[in-house]
Amino acid sequence: MDPSAQHSFCGLPYELSNFQGHFKCEPSVIVGRPSDRQQLANLVKAYPKVKAVGVGHSWWRQNFCSGVNSSAINIVTTELAETLPASQGKPERTISVDEEAMTATVAAGVTQRTLLRFLDNYRTAKSPDGYTLAAFSWFIDQTIAGAVATATHGSSFKHASLSHQLRGLTLMDASGSIRSITPSSDPHLWRAASVSAGRLGIILDVTISIVKNTAVRRSKEDISTEEFVTSLQRLQEDYKAAAGPAVAASSGAANQDGGNATAAAAGGLGSISPLASYAVWQAVKSFDEVQLFWFIPSRMLWRVTFERLTDGLSDEEAAKVMAADGPSNGLPEGAHAQMKVNAVGTGIGIDVAPTYWSDQYRLYLSINVVPGVYPARESYVSISEMENKLYAAWNSYDQYEVAVPLSKAGDCLGAVTKELYGPAQRWRGFRSPALVRFIRAEHSYLSPAVGEAVMYVNIEDHLSYINGNTNEDFQAVLRVFRSPVCGPARLHWGKAGWPQHAQCFDGAAEYPKTWCDFGCAVHQLDPTGKFSAEADRDIWQWSATDSSTGQRVADAGSCCSSSGFDHARCKCASRTDCSKE
Numbered sequence: 001m002d003p004s005a006q007h008s009f010c011g012l013p014y015e016l017s018n019f020q021g022h023f024k025c026e027p028s029v030i031v032g033r034p035s036d037r038q039q040l041a042n043l044v045k046a047y048p049k050v051k052a053v054g055v056g057h058s059w060w061r062q063n064f065c066s067g068v069n070s071s072a073i074n075i076v077t078t079e080l081a082e083t084l085p086a087s088q089g090k091p092e093r094t095i096s097v098d099e100e101a102m103t104a105t106v107a108a109g110v111t112q113r114t115l116l117r118f119l120d121n122y123r124t125a126k127s128p129d130g131y132t133l134a135a136f137s138w139f140i141d142q143t144i145a146g147a148v149a150t151a152t153h154g155s156s157f158k159h160a161s162l163s164h165q166l167r168g169l170t171l172m173d174a175s176g177s178i179r180s181i182t183p184s185s186d187p188h189l190w191r192a193a194s195v196s197a198g199r200l201g202i203i204l205d206v207t208i209s210i211v212k213n214t215a216v217r218r219s220k221e222d223i224s225t226e227e228f229v230t231s232l233q234r235l236q237e238d239y240k241a242a243a244g245p246a247v248a249a250s251s252g253a254a255n256q257d258g259g260n261a262t263a264a265a266a267g268g269l270g271s272i273s274p275l276a277s278y279a280v281w282q283a284v285k286s287f288d289e290v291q292l293f294w295f296i297p298s299r300m301l302w303r304v305t306f307e308r309l310t311d312g313l314s315d316e317e318a319a320k321v322m323a324a325d326g327p328s329n330g331l332p333e334g335a336h337a338q339m340k341v342n343a344v345g346t347g348i349g350i351d352v353a354p355t356y357w358s359d360q361y362r363l364y365l366s367i368n369v370v371p372g373v374y375p376a377r378e379s380y381v382s383i384s385e386m387e388n389k390l391y392a393a394w395n396s397y398d399q400y401e402v403a404v405p406l407s408k409a410g411d412c413l414g415a416v417t418k419e420l421y422g423p424a425q426r427w428r429g430f431r432s433p434a435l436v437r438f439i440r441a442e443h444s445y446l447s448p449a450v451g452e453a454v455m456y457v458n459i460e461d462h463l464s465y466i467n468g469n470t471n472e473d474f475q476a477v478l479r480v481f482r483s484p485v486c487g488p489a490r491l492h493w494g495k496a497g498w499p500q501h502a503q504c505f506d507g508a509a510e511y512p513k514t515w516c517d518f519g520c521a522v523h524q525l526d527p528t529g530k531f532s533a534e535a536d537r538d539i540w541q542w543s544a545t546d547s548s549t550g551q552r553v554a555d556a557g558s559c560c561s562s563s564g565f566d567h568a569r570c571k572c573a574s575r576t577d578c579s580k581e
Contacts, residue, residue, distance in 0.1 A: 021343030041176035054143030083109030108145035155437030192521030233410030347395030402489035403448035429473025
């Protein structure tokens, strides 16, 4: 973590727990702190179960922990020699900028905050005001590898998630071999590796697009929950009318009918015509880059908008951007037993007076949304270093995020508000504001936005740690999001909600056009399940049937080709090994 944002409760790199000291792995699981790539490869080969971790910004233990005993090791990427200089005030040794290509290559364990600060200060004749990322997240203290592995995002229909802004990455696979993957070198593996949830191997570095740090005007208005739902319903209907059949056709199934996998891997809208892309842009542009802070107990929102004052894009250009694609201890050297770290406690009084706390958050966060004209890095909102220190160390919380298809956004929020403000008064289970953002459709197999633009809703449970009881008001709202009226909304790959809101997870149902394509990438890069973590049996399961006979295929891997899952010969099938009843 960037030293300016650190606090004392983060377990890593000594204990395997999240950034607040919760979701701890079994004490016998080994923690790996390799110093270089050779030592890393030795550890990958030495242990049957391996998982990469960064600074622990996760609330999903089963996918964070590599296993349950000493045959499993979690590798801490921040301790590699190619990353350590970033936390020692020497980020220039971990980041390189190519001004001609407009890209930055970054060591995997470097945090998003460190990268953004370095780019801001990278001032040259070509860009006197420095550079930044085209779109970035609110929380920026996770590593860049962790961010892209989980499709971390800001709010942008044009630029989408950090994964979509990637131009290449370097990965160590289960054999300890190093692979450089780009959209053109291997379109199939690119669509898998650009959002991999850590399932394919250990990311070593990424190459990501950058933009000039030009002036952006930030504005803010207060709106009611009712106004928000009405505007979302209008957006939903405009989007459906503009996209038409393209909403279904753009589901990311590049190989469904032998389509163009290369174009899809490059991030394009595939079968959507340029005219349809322009029409979709016209329908959604009023929400482009909009971020909303929803103070649920107060029944009001901040609607924060941004206007780029230089280098702006015409509507035609914006539509094109949317359519374009993006050993002394007896262990091996670098492996260590865990050291216990205390976890964050609970905030005094947070269990009462929800409206009071909602208003306090409004005061606390208001400095982040002051209207005005600022460099892009400052204008687009993100949590500050001091805010992160105070917020993370004050009260334990679980963070959830769901991706609602834009074609259901209005109906979904209508149902959610009925649950929140109806007879059960579920709003009483919320304290901090929900953060609502929007991104375009993406082509990475596991992107929650694969196939359709989405509305992301980020919400936090600040009550369940107080007495150990379930925050039923909060969980009832999650159940609405996971119901058909909302999609069901897909869960974020790095946040809470697993497994309770994804019991007997059926990837073929939730990612119908792309789940088995990702399975083929796993079959190629990790055939023994080294990187499957504790979530192996719960999540990472693939089945297929023969398209001509309808019979289940004994080995789903037999349906794989060098370009992914053979959709003509096989059909990706739902699980039969468990019941959701």
